Amino acid sequence: MLRSTHAVVHLPAFLKNIRLAKRRLKPETKFLAVIKANAYGHGITVVGEYLEQSGLVDMFAVAIPEEGVRLRNYGITLPILILGVTDPDHIPAVVGNELTSSVFTAKQVRNFERCAVASGKTAHVHVKLDTGMHRIGVTDDAMLDELLDAFDACPHVSMDGVFTHFAKSESDPAFTHLQAQRFDAFVARIRARGYRPIVHAANSAATLDFPELQYDMVRFGIALYGYHPDAKRTEGSGLTPVMSLITYISNLKTIPAGEGVSYGLKFVASRPTRVATLPVGYGDGYKRCLTGKTDVLIGGIRCPQIGTICMDQMMVDVSEVPGVAIGDEAVLIGRQGDEKITADDLAEKADTISYEILLSFSDRVPRVYEK
Ligand SMILES: Cc1ncc(COP(=O)(O)O)c(C=O)c1O
Numbered sequence: 490m491l492r493s494t495h496a497v498v499h500l501p502a503f504l505k506n507i508r509l510a511k512r513r514l515k516p517e518t519k520f521l522a523v524i525k526a527n528a529y530g531h532g533i534t535v536v537g538e539y540l541e542q543s544g545l546v547d548m549f550a551v552a553i554p555e556e557g558v559r560l561r562n563y564g565i566t567l568p569i570l571i572l573g574v575t576d577p578d579h580i581p582a583v584v585g586n587e588l589t590s591s592v593f594t595a596k597q598v599r600n601f602e603r604c605a606v607a608s609g610k611t612a613h614v615h616v617k618l619d620t621g622m623h624r625i626g627v628t629d630d631a632m633l634d635e636l637l638d639a640f641d642a643c644p645h646v647s648m649d650g651v652f653t654h655f656a657k658s659e660s661d662p663a664f665t666h667l668q669a670q671r672f673d674a675f676v677a678r679i680r681a682r683g684y685r686p687i688v689h690a691a692n693s694a695a696t697l698d699f700p701e702l703q704y705d706m707v708r709f710g711i712a713l714y715g716y717h718p719d720a721k722r723t724e725g726s727g728l729t730p731v732m733s734l735i736t737y738i739s740n741l742k743t744i745p746a747g748e749g750v751s752y753g754l755k756f757v758a759s760r761p762t763r764v765a766t767l768p769v770g771y772g773d774g775y776k777r778c779l780t781g782k783t784d785v786l787i788g789g790i791r792c793p794q795i796g797t798i799c800m801d802q803m804m805v806d807v808s809e810v811p812g813v814a815i816g817d818e819a820v821l822i823g824r825q826g827d828e829k830i831t832a833d834d835l836a837e838k839a840d841t842i843s844y845e846i847l848l849s850f851s852d853r854v855p856r857v858y859e860k
Contacts, residue, residue, distance in 0.1 A: 494736040494769045495855045497823070498531050500539050502729040506713050507545045509727050510696050518703050520545060521689065523710035524560075525552035525572065530848035531714060531732055532856045534563040539858075541567050550708055554579040557588040570615055570650070574625060580604045580612075589613040589649060593627045595639035598646050605645035615650035616679070616686070620671040621664065622656040633675060637682050650706075651679055652689045659694035659718040669702050694718040697726070716843040720833040723843070730831060732847060733823025734775075734854070738787070740766035741807070741815050750804050751796025756781065764795070765807040767819050772800040774849035775821065782838040785819045788812070789826025792819075822846075 507520065514520075523529075528536035533551075537560050540546045550570045551557050557569045568589055575583055575590045577600050583590050584604050592598055592614045601612035616636065619626030627633045640648055653672045658665045669690065676688055687705040693712035695702050715730035717723040723730075743763050750756045750764060765787065771777040777798045784791040788810040796804045807813045822830055832843040839846065 491857070492768075492853070492855055493739070494734075494767075494773055495857050496530075496850055497733040497735060497857050497859060498536070499729075499731055499733070499859045500536075501860070502715055502731040503536070503540060503713060504543055504545065505729050506715055506731070507540075507543070507709070510693075510707070510709055510712065511545070513697065513700050514703055514707065519547040519687065519689075519706035521548040521550055521570065521706055521708045522546045522713055523550045523572075523692075523708055525550060525556060525710075526848045529711065529714050529844065530850055532858070533559060534565075535856070535858055537565045538563065541565055547706065554583050554588060554590075558582055558586050561586040561588070568613075581608065584608055584610050584612045587613070589615060591615055591617045591625070591652075592646075593617045593619070593625060593636065594632075595635045598636065598639040598643050601646045602643035610645075612646045613649050614646055615652055616648060618651060618653045618672060618675045620653045620668040620675070622654050622668075624654070626653065627675065630675075630678060633678055637679065637684070640684070641682075648679075648684050648686045650687045650689060651676060652708075655690065655692055655695055658692060658699065662699070665695065665699060665702070692718070711844055714847060716832060716847070718842075720836060720843060723831065723833050730823075732832075734769075734821040734850065735823065736767050736769045736819050736821065738765045738807075738813070738815050738817045738819060739768045739802070741813065749796070751799060753797055756796040756804075760808075762795075762806055763808040763810075763813065765792070765805050765813065765817075765819070767803055767805060767821075768801065769821065770799045770801045770803050772851065773854050774851045775803065776835075776839050776846075776849065778839050779835060783835060784830065785821055786823075786825035786828050786830060787817055787819050789828060791828055791830075 527533045548568045552573045570589045605612040617626040619628045689706035691707040696707040715728045717726045780798045783794045785805045792805040792807050795806050832846040835846045836843045
């Protein structure tokens with residue numbers, strides 16, 4: 490039984506977006522697909538499997554060990570990098586499942602060494618370098634030297650990679666290049682100690698805009714899902730949004746002028762109004778703060794959303810849609826006829842970014858995969 494409100498994930502769009510990125514990269518540059526946070530709301534296991542089978546991806550990144558373990562349990566065999574901090578309690582699961590952790594302190598390296606020795610395995614890690622984001626990572630040379638001493642003393646911990654993360658790559662080339670300079674200095678210090686890890690820095694924005702910063706691998710996140718990190722540039726980027734959000738009209742009525750709609754009766758009809766009810770609300774992740782600000786596509790026409798968005802339902806004004814009927818398709822994100830609504834559109838109205846819109850849809854919105 491498929492719920493009428495569902496997200497359509499058009500899998501081939503991933504391949505188009507990856508190929509578009511790869512046209513900017515050297516053939517030997519590795520490609521990491523960021524599939525944390527349930528693949529930005531698209532469904533981590535199905536997306537992981539599809540991308541692994543595509544042969545276009547060399548590595549995955551997730552945020553936390555649980556996401557990596559979930560992928561392994563699903564049968565994903567590609568290397569998986571955990572971008573966040575691994576709790577000491579989770580190290581056995583990380584090493585046991587052959588996940589790659591980020592590390593940046595000597596203590597973390599020693600914790601991995603202990604677990605690797607106890608389990609007879611090698612622990613694989615990438616060193617995180619903080620070059621300006623100031624979230625996690627090695628902050629200075631003294632901290633780096635202490636970390637490298639720990640690596641020297643921990644032969645069961647393999648430094649497979651080193652990386653940093655850009656704070657403003659969608660909007661500030663000068664700061665991005667300053668971060669790259671700091672990164673290069675850290676990397677030179679690591680190489681001088683005899684280590685030869687793979688080097689990576691570029692997120693989607695840097696992958697698309699700064700080919701000179703591709704290093705050995707890029708980490709492609711939001712653009713994989715069809716959105717440019719700078720909303721103003723999604724249009725014209727050539728990227729294809731992967732997810733649509735669809736529902737169907739569940740009820741229809743005409744109200745006279747002067748009648749209100751939904752909680753608080755904040756919308757009051759100024760003329761006789763044909764009102765359609767849709768079975769979708771903030772319980773599905775369609776944010777309540779969008780009340781009165783968005784449109785929905787019905788019959789190829791942009792229909793204004795009216796009245797407070799409820800937990801499970803919301804109303805739209807379909808007065809302009811000829812022959813509108815219960816059961817008609819309503820597109821919340823996606824295309825219908827010549828019209829389209831994107832996650833960037835909703836993000837602008839909710840004062841957020843496409844990332845948050847895409848991954849806000851709850852578990853009760855089934856993801857339907859199109860091959
Ligand atoms: C460390 C790291 N690398 C790469 C990415 C991907 O960034 P984007 O989605 O902007 O491509 C993220 C996303 O938050 C990240 O935290």
